[in-house]
Amino acid sequence: MKPIIEIQALTKQYADGYLALDDVSVQINAGEIIALLGPNGAGKTTLISIICGLTTITSGSVGIAGFDVVRDYRKARSIIGLVPQELTLEPFETVLGTVNLSRGLFGKKQDKAHIESTLRQLSLWDRRNTQIRELSGGTKRRVLIAKALSHDPKILFLDEPTAGVDVDMRRDTWTVIKDLKRRGVTIVLTTHYIEEAEEIADRVAVINSGKIILIEEKNELMKRLGTKQLRIELERPISEIPESLRGFDVQFENGGARLVYRYDANRKQNDVHSVLEILTAEHIAIKDVQTYQSSLEDIFVSLVAEGRSS
Amino acid sequence: MNIYAMRAIYHFEMARTFRAPLQSIASPVISTILYFVVFGSAIGSRMTMIDSVPYGVFIVPGLIMLTVIMQSVANASFGIYFPKYLGTIYEPLSAPISPWEMVIGYVGAATTKSIALGLIILAVSFLFVPITILHPFVMLLFLFITSFAFSLLGFIIGICARNFEQLNIVPTLILTPLVFLGGSFYSIKILPPIWQTITLFNPALYLISGFRWAFFGVSDVPVTLSLAAIGFFSILLFGIVSWIFSSGYRLRN
Numbered sequence: 001m002k003p004i005i006e007i008q009a010l011t012k013q014y015a016d017g018y019l020a021l022d023d024v025s026v027q028i029n030a031g032e033i034i035a036l037l038g039p040n041g042a043g044k045t046t047l048i049s050i051i052c053g054l055t056t057i058t059s060g061s062v063g064i065a066g067f068d069v070v071r072d073y074r075k076a077r078s079i080i081g082l083v084p085q086e087l088t089l090e091p092f093e094t095v096l097g098t099v100n101l102s103r104g105l106f107g108k109k110q111d112k113a114h115i116e117s118t119l120r121q122l123s124l125w126d127r128r129n130t131q132i133r134e135l136s137g138g139t140k141r142r143v144l145i146a147k148a149l150s151h152d153p154k155i156l157f158l159d160e161p162t163a164g165v166d167v168d169m170r171r172d173t174w175t176v177i178k179d180l181k182r183r184g185v186t187i188v189l190t191t192h193y194i195e196e197a198e199e200i201a202d203r204v205a206v207i208n209s210g211k212i213i214l215i216e217e218k219n220e221l222m223k224r225l226g227t228k229q230l231r232i233e234l235e236r237p238i239s240e241i242p243e244s245l246r247g248f249d250v251q252f253e254n255g256g257a258r259l260v261y262r263y264d265a266n267r268k269q270n271d272v273h274s275v276l277e278i279l280t281a282e283h284i285a286i287k288d289v290q291t292y293q294s295s296l297e298d299i300f301v302s303l304v305a306e307g308r309s310s
Numbered sequence: 311m312n313i314y315a316m317r318a319i320y321h322f323e324m325a326r327t328f329r330a331p332l333q334s335i336a337s338p339v340i341s342t343i344l345y346f347v348v349f350g351s352a353i354g355s356r357m358t359m360i361d362s363v364p365y366g367v368f369i370v371p372g373l374i375m376l377t378v379i380m381q382s383v384a385n386a387s388f389g390i391y392f393p394k395y396l397g398t399i400y401e402p403l404s405a406p407i408s409p410w411e412m413v414i415g416y417v418g419a420a421t422t423k424s425i426a427l428g429l430i431i432l433a434v435s436f437l438f439v440p441i442t443i444l445h446p447f448v449m450l451l452f453l454f455i456t457s458f459a460f461s462l463l464g465f466i467i468g469i470c471a472r473n474f475e476q477l478n479i480v481p482t483l484i485l486t487p488l489v490f491l492g493g494s495f496y497s498i499k500i501l502p503p504i505w506q507t508i509t510l511f512n513p514a515l516y517l518i519s520g521f522r523w524a525f526f527g528v529s530d531v532p533v534t535l536s537l538a539a540i541g542f543f544s545i546l547l548f549g550i551v552s553w554i555f556s557s558g559y560r561l562r563n
Contacts, residue, residue: 104318
């Protein structure tokens, strides 16, 4: 697939010496949804800000559909939409007024039909003449999305798009994002909600201390790094793991009332059956058995922890 | 050239004016009318003529300049500072527009508001004093250049300001004294020689003097010198704005 965003050896050092991005190189393909994960201060917002022209580059380059974001900034920016992290809107402007402003800023003639369709898609049409200050936080977030979509961008950056919105609104936002993907829009989103990345992303990039420490297909990543657990609740706590289970990756939890066996779910053969048989043979009564698939969040936490320790 | 962007910024800024007409239009007009009433009608009737012009009439160009200069700076500085304060500046900065297109949008709107205010005050002044304008086109030229140059100055102040207090420092502590002491209410010919010389270093003098010449054909300094001074001032401001945009100062991280 042809990359629509090409970031090469990008470094950003602020005036106070803080190194926000350190030699970052990433290619983002047209039409994909990529989630940028990382702890606070990792460099996610700086990366998006540089691509969108809000932050200057110390060294390296960023190309959008073949156009350099500094030299050919008009062509590069004209196909980009940005939904910022903060709810930054003029409080006294109406929804329609602010969305029309956005379309004009991006060099597009007013198009009532397109604006109406965008506002309807985001359930904002009925509130088009309402002043921004009268809207709830979640609705303001949707206005920001409407502004970013007002000029029909080919690439949409969403910086924490569902921060501070309720569960229903979050799911609505995901629906909008999935619909945009169907229409061929490339989506780059930063998020703290791993569940969000797990739900909608095609690829995941993990950024920590200004470096991309991993970028991979989400499903591949989960297959590769995902482990499964067998959680066995016991009728009565035991004081030590039976000798016959020592060869397995089994650990105590909950004061001996639970045994946790970790195994690779991708292996064709695993020893779940053997573990259960041994417990039966040892006359250890089982109250309940559960399996647990590690989530993207677990993977993310372990990757960041590895980064810190290395 | 991104015409749609310039138009969008311009309309957005003009709409801000019409959302608060009392503050944007009525307030400066009423303040200036009070000057007409107090200095023109009440005190003016007891003053001698200056350069053969009755005092109440003499102060009209100065009062218009006073309002135009202060409003140009206030409107333009607020126009760019408020989006910075709210964070909405991210949008024009990430849009496909050149810095100068942004300037035309923001400064153009502030200039339009100031010219409109100047003309409203001029129209109102006819109600209080009998005025004739000897050189109406020169008057309009001065009105335009002054509005534009001080809107540009306001734009620079708005970009540099870190808070609302800083936004008001230049207008309150520098511009107001300069305009008041630049001959808004008097001719510098009535000052002692040493103060006449000192006042020649006040840029506001050249604007007010040139504008007054357009009305009455009398001035403290030659009108060509006034035009040259405002021209130089504008070029200086263009230079500062260019530097701000090329360096990203207070705009981009």
